[in-house]
Amino acid sequence: MFKSVADRLGFPHSSTSSSSLSSHHSSGTSSPASSTTSDRTSSQPTGHHHRTSIFSSTPSPRSPSRQQQQHPSSQHSKYSSSVTTASQHHPPTLRSITPGVQGVPRRAFGSTTSSTTAAGGTSTPTPKPVLPPLTFNGRDSNLAFSVASAGGVNTDDLLSTRQAENVTVTVRVRPFSVTELRVTGGPTDVWAVDEAERVRYADEYTMRDRRAPVEYTYDHALTGSDNELIYNTSVKSLVQSAMEGYNGTVFAYGQTSSGKTYTMSGTERQPGITPRAVEDVFKYIRENSEREFLLRVSYLEIYNESIRDLLSPEAIDLRIHEDRRRGVYVSPLKEEIVTTPSQVMRIIQRGDCKHYCNDAWQKGWICELPEVIESRERAPTAPRSPTGGRRLSFGLKSPSAVRVSQLNLIDLAGSEKASSDVERRKEGAFINKSLLTLGTVISKLTDDKGSHIPYRDSKLTRILQSSLSGNARVSVICTISPSFLNVDESHNTLKFAARVKKVVTKAHTNQVMDDKALLEKYRREISELKAQLLLTLADSGSGGGYGGGGEGDGSGPGGLDKGKHAELSHLLERERMKHEEEMIEMNLVRNALKERIDHLTKLILTSQSINNKPTGNTPSGGAPGSSSTATSSAAATLGRYTVETTADGGVMEFPREIESRLARKDTIVRQLQSQLEVQQEKVMLMKNALQRTAKGEIVDIEKTLAKVEMESEPREKFLIEKRASIMSTSNLNWQDGARGDKTLVSSPDGTRTEDDNASILLPDGDRLAIEDDDDDNDLLDTPWNRAELISLRQAKRELEIVVIEQEKKLEEVVSFEDSDDFRNLVLEMEEQREKILAMEEEREGFKTLITELRNSIRRLELRPAGTGAAAPATSSPPTSPSANATTTTTSASRVKELEALLQKEHRQRMEEQARSMGRIASLEAEVTILRAEQSVRELE
């Protein structure tokens, strides 16, 4: 994360930018073929190529950092003047660590002989066994050339591949902080660093704490606060390679407060890697006149495994995509075309603001600043036309391929374990997930040849996939604290650094021939516009003879009578007016064409155009004729545009004003839609709950509603997805040509324009007028933006229709409650309820009757045959057994008959009752739903 770098840097005010790269850089800035050839011919098995190309005058390869620092060209860097002191130049002799002074590089134990490794151009001994370097993408470690499959054959179309090289690893031990000194009572160094780029436990510490000695060797091991030194040793050549077409990734890894941000962003007095890299990018363009460039910058953060676009307030939880051409990339991600270093710093500042607004207190983020660099060979100067003017040479030269590379500058989250509070623990889980996966991926890349590499297990590793899997030069800066308070975390960082050092990559240039390269797209558009401009010029030239001899005709020989003459003059006048109107129109068209050509041309950077910009970055100032007013208006124009990558890898350009207006509208519609969704969800929930109640279940509606409120997060996610799908596939029935009173007409250039009385057909047959309530029309005047704006408007309108429909439904519900139908329903329900009560009473009566009858039957059956004694109380005459039996049978059959009758009747009653209950339940449910909907609406 780049903490308020721009703030601290005062970037735009810098007066000079010459840094140590400048005087040595020509050897490394030729075409890819030549640069790679220089790699090859450097014949250094140690892989010194990139360093030698930049630091070619460095006398000793052993300690380039120090040499670099001593080089006169580094002395006049705009950053270094106020900071670099004599004490920062490391003497070649041994000295013990100077404790506790920030800003002073410290070196410790003895100088040892250095040996060479296969890794990344360093001259370091390798005390640990180095595994054979892995190769990726099926390539071996030889320098390879291949011809781009697309496009004409010229040297520019050759794809070059760098030699396989290890990730460059730099360990930086920062000075003691005040807190550390206070807590530990003084500066006791744990780590010693030497000129052979080794880091080990300081002798003092090993003796005192009885630690087993450890020792690691890296490409660079640095102490102190000199950010120029670390940039020059670890990153500068990678930035240059990025400009030459190779992807480059730099990331800072280490425990919280170990100095990652200090290293990446720096301070005003010690600008870090990011501002220095930005400065070098523009410097490279200035010094390379044979190529033209287009730069796009985006800024994203990963927080809790979710990717946010720091340049676009709306964009959260971005997706990662992959395709064969672009590799792995995040989309839709806002990219801004930049033409000066200060623009980039302003972008960082904007992103930082957003980042701090969101998560000022949080520590789990990872920030990435990807910069896309497109470049290609400049077309030869167009020949002069016979009249001396410059001939427009569009379409004459077959276009060369555009090289596309990406420079990623990444500030990782603290690598330590999460702390205790709940949010931090949750966050920590993600930090661990991203950083642990990074560790696993690195281990698998180096130890576990051929096994599955779990790039997809975290967002960080997925984003870094292209880089780690081979097609990039990678430089990792591992930062550690000098104090024993952090010794274990520092040791973990050192172990990580040792592992990552074994990763081998083999970057190659990536070339694009189609419109996916913005540079190509713009160049093509410029050619087309110039052709159109020529046509309009030709038209106006040939249109001059419309009535040139008109006056003469009217007063010609033979003479015309007065009436005829007046008529002719009138005709002539009309013709003249018509012609003038046409000329005005044509001028407007021409101006629009020129403005667009101008705009596109300014976006494409060349050494000349960049030197002409009085940004404070060029020592020489502007070229003759480049007025500051013109440049500031150009800057204003440039600032109006942003581009966005789409999921299919295409790029879209938006004027920023339109974009921000649409974003505002979008927010409103989104809020509306989200309210609506909440409401719909509540109603659905109420319906379900009531249906369940009607079935006899016990449902706590309040509780369920509360639950819905709690579960708003997935709903929001759903909304975002829904919105995105609507935005991407706006599928209203918009058609070319007339359709009722709503039309979208295709203009000859293929763009679509909106008819004056456009409207959308609503489902009920009404029409919703589409009028431009925000005066966007002044921004619509460029056909290039019209189509995008219209499709965004459609999406907005579609959402508005949804809102309108829902409102209507609710209104219907409310009016129904006031209607007679509703009251009748309630009355009917009451009647049914009373009926049920009556039937229940009746049923109870029948039940009692049946029970009594059953009892009397039983009594009769139990009475023993012929035993009058069974009924001593009765005074009736004794009856014969047969008579008794007959009586019993008769009454039993009577009872059975009665019983059957009752049962039948009971069944009928039950059926009737069930019907009534069902009806009541449904009526009750209906009423309650209506009431619920009403109350929900009132709540809102």
Ligand SMILES: Nc1ncnc2c1ncn2[C@@H]1O[C@H](COP(=O)(O)OP(=O)(O)OP(=O)(O)O)[C@@H](O)[C@H]1O
């Ligand atoms: N090499 C250095 N020289 C001088 N000061 C340093 C150096 N490294 C870090 N610091 C200081 O130490 C403090 C912590 O550093 P920094 O914020 O860069 O840590 P960090 O690793 O980025 O932490 P976090 O993970 O919290 O972002 C800052 O005040 C910074 O200025």
